[in-house]
Amino acid sequence: MRGDGDTPALLELDGVGKSFGGVAAVADLSFAVPTGSVMGLMGPNGAGKTTVINLITGLLGFDRGHIRFDGAEIGGAAAHRIAARGIARTYQNVRLFSGMTALEQVLAGGFLRRGTSLIASFLGTPASRAARARSLAEARHLLDRVRLAHRADVLAETLSYGEQRRIEIARALGAHPRLLLLDEPTAGMNAAESAAIGGLVHELRDAGLTVLMVEHNVRLVTDFCDHVAVMSFGRKLTEGTPAACLAHPEVQAAYFGRSGDAERIRALR
Amino acid sequence: MLADLWAAYQSSVGFAMVNVFFALSTYAVLSAGVLSFASVSYAAFGGFIGAQLVLNTGISPLLALPVSAVAGALLAYAVALLFLRLDGHWMALASLALVLMTRVVVLNAPTLTGGVNGLSLPVDLSLATLTVLLLLLMLVFHRLSGSWYGIAVRAVREDPAVAASLGMPARRLQTIAFVISGAVGGAGGMLLAAMLQFISPDTYFINIAFTMIAAVVLGGSYHWAGAVAGAFVFTALPVVMQAVLPQIQDVANGAALLAIMVFLPRGLIDPRAWRLRHAR
Structure with a gap:
């Protein structure tokens, strides 16, 4: 087809x-x-x-x-x-994670691109710290893309409905x-x-x-x-x-x- | 005066620290969305294996500690493989059944456990050593919560379906949580054995399950520091009540616990509440 x-x-x-x-x-x-x-x-x-x-x-x-x-x-x-x-998605009724900031939501969305193992991340090896910095920079960039960079450190559930929808899109984009x-x-x-x-x-x-x-x-x-x-x-x-x-x-x-x-x-x- | 006070209460401080191990063992799985009492079984397994190792080889309990942790982790891995397919309530009930079974197994395996008579473990565990171990443990949890694992398990706990749609393998993350829980519980079991210098089938039973759940609920299950605070408060409260209100200590103890649960339903340490305040 x-x-x-x-x-x-x-x-x-x-x-x-x-x-x-x-x-x-x-x-x-x-x-x-x-x-x-x-x-x-x-x-x-x-x-x-x-x-x-x-x-x-x-x-x-x-x-x-x-x-x-x-x-x-x-x-x-x-x-x-x-x-x-x-394949990434958003939800009809916004489904953000309770207790996470806007930035953390988008970081969670980048899980597939974390680029480091659990052990390396736990030990804080230079490579894992670089990967972490990349993930953070990317999450900030995505928040900026949905024009919510200024809300990065705010608890997502306190934001307006429209803002939450945009965070969900940013989160979905986190996995590229x-x-x-x-x-x-x-x-x-x-x-x-x-x-x-x-x-x-x-x-x-x-x-x-x-x-x-x-x-x-x-x-x-x-x-x-x-x-x-x-x-x-x-x-x-x-x-x-x-x-x-x-x-x-x-x-x-x-x-x-x-x-x-x-x-x-x-x-x- | 102060020295007397310390002499009177230092064993309580020691037990509080060991209880932190049990509370963090429970927190490890709870933070990934699984309520399990199985930490008691990891503690028993780690405790008896560590005690036997010390008794048979004469090594220091500190050297036996990693072995206890590995034993607990292996048992937890098996528990995860068997039980993680169960849904929430059933998982909790199955783990409770495991705790009940553990006692029977311990009673009926006298070569490993000493059976009804238990095992004497004439070792010395200083409070300083315990403090260092506790700080190390807290460092481990701090590092874990700051790694991608920390964010992923939070996501799995809050909404497993959404977490899966972000590529997070919920079952595998929860299995990792179990292994961590097992290692911490096994180590805690060994430390309890060294503190008590005697262990029997009744050492690792429902009372520990009660302590660790109460500590996590009391302290807050949304941050590892909650388990630490909860274990200290839960251990200290009866001691304090006995000193302050000896006539009604049990009632006062219960009332204090209820008050914390009613007024701080998410526990003493609640990162979400801090952030809400920060948002204003």
């Missing part, structure tokens, strides 16, 4: 299915995220978008199908191994992922903050990162996504450019509840 045009896919879902006690949360889902693109995953609440993120990152196992990252099957692998392959999964990165943000997140996502894409973004904000999706897949009731409704997807009648119905609501409800019965 390929992404749009000639770009090879970095991530491919192929017939993925996941049921919770007989209820299909995700059914026969296939799509591909082209390398170096920003892909949007849309759909009404309960469509299964977050479940998809959880399946990709190994937080949940799936029942059928394949998930391939850079051509290799990652289905069934442990979450920390999937992360080590180069190749694929970043953003689960509603602008939820609870105002228009200016949302646009800033969109701008950051473009910067990251231009630096070579591939992004898959679950997003409700139609404006953000049209402005910042190269490609969109729309889900409804665990299935893919359609896929294509943002404009084409939003114009699709079933998307209009499923997402905005505008046209043909009555037939739709009748069809479901």
Whole structure:
């Protein structure tokens, strides 16, 4: 499977299915995220978008199908191994570590790039101290990138919601992922903050990162996504450019509840 | 006057220091998100092996100490392999079962443990030596908490799923925590044996489990210094109460412990509270 045009896919879902006690949360889902693109995953609440993120990152196992990252099957692998392959994520409800400062959160995100062993780090060998200094400098740089350098030593849980979301993005970037999964990165943000997140996502894409973004904000999706897949009731409704997807009648119905609501409800019965 | 006071209480200071070993052994795993009572078993294993080594070869207890630590670490590694697959509560219960089993095993292995009669260990452990060992131990925990291991285990404790998505192998980090806990517990068991100069199946039993959990809860389980402070307070409190309020010492002791838990639910040493204050 390929992404749009000639770009090879970095991530491919192929017939993925996941049921919770007989209820299909995700059914026969296939799509591909082209390398170096920003892909949007849309759909009404309960469509299964977050479940998809959880399946990709190994937080949940799936029942059928394949998930391939850079051509290799990652289905069934442990979450920390999937992360080590180069997939990082944020969470729909911010999940920062309690009791850690903003800087420590981002340092934790750099775990995979610690570049020193436990023994060396414990003994404080020159090499481990250099690695530590590099990690710290990098964490500060990432905080700066999300414009929170001035908050480095503040307990992250005391920051505003928008700031916490940005720390989560910085933490996810700490491992230098190749694929970043953003689960509603602008939820609870105002228009200016949302646009800033969109701008950051473009910067990251231009630096070579591939992004898959679950997003409700139609404006953000049209402005910042190269490609969109729309889900409804665990299935893919359609896929294509943002404009084409939003114009699709079933998307209009499923997402905005505008046209043909009555037939739709009748069809479901 | 001061010399008398010191003479009266120096053994309490010694026991407080040994209790720090047990408290830090518990803290080591708790800091990685695992509640385990198994430190008692590491202490028994390290204590009896160290005591036998001293009795059979005549080496100084200080030389036996590393052997006790290694013995404790090996036992802890086995415990981690067997028990870490269990979820929280079950892990704690299984470790409690291990403590109960330990006593039975100790009773029924007289060649190693002396059985019901226990073992006499005529050695001398000075308070100065104990102080140096304790400072070394604190240095170890200070270094650990400042290394990437310190941040990683905190992450695993706070949210294992998020930690895994950052590439942290939770199970492996917790296994390392167990090995550290075992080494510290095994060493503590040997030091207790040297302090008491006599060990029996009852030396390493529920009372130690109670002491170390209370010390960590009291002192705070979010910083290694909490375990140190907790062990000292928990050991000193009954002694102080006996001196100050001899008629109602048990009630006063209980009331003081309750007061600390009610008013400082995260313990005496709470880095998060400091940071919150710092943030204002």
